[in-house]
Amino acid sequence: MIVSMILNGKKIADEVSPDMTLFQFVRKHGCYSVKCGCETTNCGLCTVFLDDQPVLSCAVLVARVSGHKVETLEGLQKEAEEFGRFIADQGAEQCGFCNPGMIMNAIAMFRELEEPTDEQIKQYLAGNLCRCSGYEGQLRGIHDFMEYKKGGVSCES
């Protein structure tokens, strides 16, 4: 079957099998930031935006997405780089494997919540697992980024 969608701003049409997932599709189209970490829809590593909402691409049939808009980290480069610097500045990532999913979901959170509290941040990012850190570095990076957005100090790294 043929599906078409807007992937990172570009219209794409392709022949797919009915059981192909959105995760497999975006990887096939060069979006290698999207990774599969758990196979049980728990880790958040495969997060993409589907019509501006964060979803787990490993659990979505690409056939369902036909006619919709999909964005991966590759399509949010500027936004992701800006925030990613604050995460790196805190040394929040060790192996870095979880980072694309974490950044995607953090961006979704910043778009949805103007000034999230610590509790809201933890709640929103609960579906993104990091097995290296205790999430403290990420939390500090998020705090610094929020300060920066309010006109505070920029990140030097």
Added chain:
Amino acid sequence: MLRIKEFVKAESLEQAYELNQKRTNRILGGMLWMRMTNAQIQKAIDLSDLGLDKIEETEDEFLIGCMVTLRQLELHEGLNEMSEGLVRNCVEDIVGVQFRNLATVGGSLFGRFGFSDVLTAFLAMDSYVELYKGGIVPLSEFAAMKRDNDILVRVIVKKTKGHYVYQSHRNTKTDFPVLAVAASKMGDEIKVSVGARPARAVLFAAKDLTEDSVCQVAQKVVTGTNLRASKEFRSHLAKVLIGRAFVQLRGKEEA
């Protein structure tokens, strides 16, 4: 591994129902549980285009389409105001936002999963399900029914005045519950729903909110053992969580 031969976007409920009569065909919900099964599906039937992804509010009820996501439930102001946050509380620990943006209320309830927070919570409210052929049946009745090939079209929640609370215990924050309890007091009627026993949720009635009632209800809860907890631990938890729920209800009554 899940294998699908053909994907069909249903154009009507009648078409979906007809297709669903064949044992090898399957209606898709959020697909979060189904994707982990080892099934061969001939035709996967998608209801996404049937306008069932909305929560409608009338004067005396909420009509929740089967394709409404758990995230929509979590963020719906009217539903959460009426249920005093019960609906939000029951879904907010289910994995993460990305998961809840996919999981549907229809999939959660139709599966009648033992671990379901959603089934546990909705049982404690004045809830009904609208089945395409079976008509409107109380959720408590539906929960006890065997799975068939009907379609769960909507969930109906009556705006019955009362107090509602939700309690659950999890080994880790986003895991399945070890035990879940939802309780409500609507007028003189007190409902206690206990889920993740680990079998599917069941509904009990209590005569009042006293300690004696806590013990009476807890004694009726049949629990079991699985990887998450033992039968004995769950039975102990039942008493603790029902007790906490009753304390909360008493507090709301007195407020």
